[in-house]
Amino acid sequence: MRIIITCGGTGGHIFPAISLAQELEKKGHNDIIFIIDNSERAKAIIEGAGFSSLALDVPKMPYGFSFKWPSFIIRLIRSRFRAETMLSELNPDIAVGFGAYISGPVISAAKALGVKILLHEQNVVIGRANRLLLDKADRVCLSFEDKLLKDGKKFTLTGNPVRNELFEDLKTVTKNRAVSLLNLDQHKKTLLVLGGSAGASAVNDLLIEFSYSLTEAEKELIQIAHITGKKDLTSVSETYKSNGITYWATDFYERMAILYKTADLVICRSGATTIAEVCLFGIPAIFIPYPGAGYHQRENALAITISGGAVMLEQENLKADDLKKQVFSIINNEKMLKKMVPAMLSHARSDAAEKLADAVEGLTHAE
Secondary structure, three states, X not given: OOEEEEOOOOHHHHHHHHHHHHHHHHOOOOOEEEEEXXXXXXHHHHHHOOOEEEEXXXXXXXXXXXXXXXXXXXXXXXXXXXXXXXXXXXXXXXXEEOOOOOHHHHHHHHHHOOOEEEEEEOOOOOOHXXXXXXXXXXXXXXXXXXXXXXXXXXXXXXXXXXXXHHHHHHHHOOHHHHHHHOOOOOOOEEEEEEOXXXXXXXXXXXXXXXXXXXXXXXXXXXXXXXXXXXXXXXXXXXXXXXXXXXXXXXOOOOOHHHHHHHOOEEEEOOOHHHHHHHHHHOOOEEEXXXXXXXXXXHXXXXXXXXXXXXXXXXXXXXXXXXXXXHHHXXXXXXXXXXXXXXXXXOOOOOOHHXXXXXXXXXXXXXX
């Protein structure tokens, strides 16, 4: 059985897609090919995981009224024809789409060729690409509870798959070991700050202000581990150092499980993959949703905060003092921290990759 997987170039699409491919391999399906955009980073990650990939040039869909629409439509039609030529040569049995713009032409071409279609949606709110493709899908797998699940024939809840290596470190790395690997202080509470794979300047700027507001007593209580992205690494690091804060910072880090094991509290965006990983490790969280892209991160955060495992702070008008108040209201309350951990774990779906692979296999038996 030949399986085509198509996904966008961000970690939020790539990592769940790779997790599915790895699970399918465990089940004996070795003929898996990724179709991706022209992102060199995506190509490197996918091929580094041992899978083949092909690139397809697909335009980004404009939002709202825009003079870009005419050129977008022309380029999209070209991509659609290229996708059909590509798939005709590959002759797949199943095509799996993880959303993003590339899914449009690839999944549409697959449907035209009679290929079985499965879509996976990582967020609470179904993205634009997946929404446009719902009618073409034989199966739609969701990461969060949704009213659509009432249609059990087409929609199913699988959760959002996370990387295999996270499970390995989850089982074998202790918190003390993780703290030692980062040369941090075993006696301080660790704030883990994440802005996604590319960093988040608004979050980074907020933490810079936050660091200036800390008293000497507060600096003795907490330390910070921070993924900044390339742009802000120097400014963030220099600020922490000049303010006398115990910290560890880098622009990118492969072994995320080490950071998760270190953390007592995470401050992060609420992208679907970040949420899936934070919940798997049971880390209390302060979510600061990215306000763009249809506000889907806000809905992701709300789906988790309802259980009490996390709180959400809106980026608009958010000040360092607001963040500081929230951080220390949690860090200084051991009872609250202990309650938040199981609340986060209740959202973890450690079998998401297995369920998604089962759904893919199920298409081969569908009528």
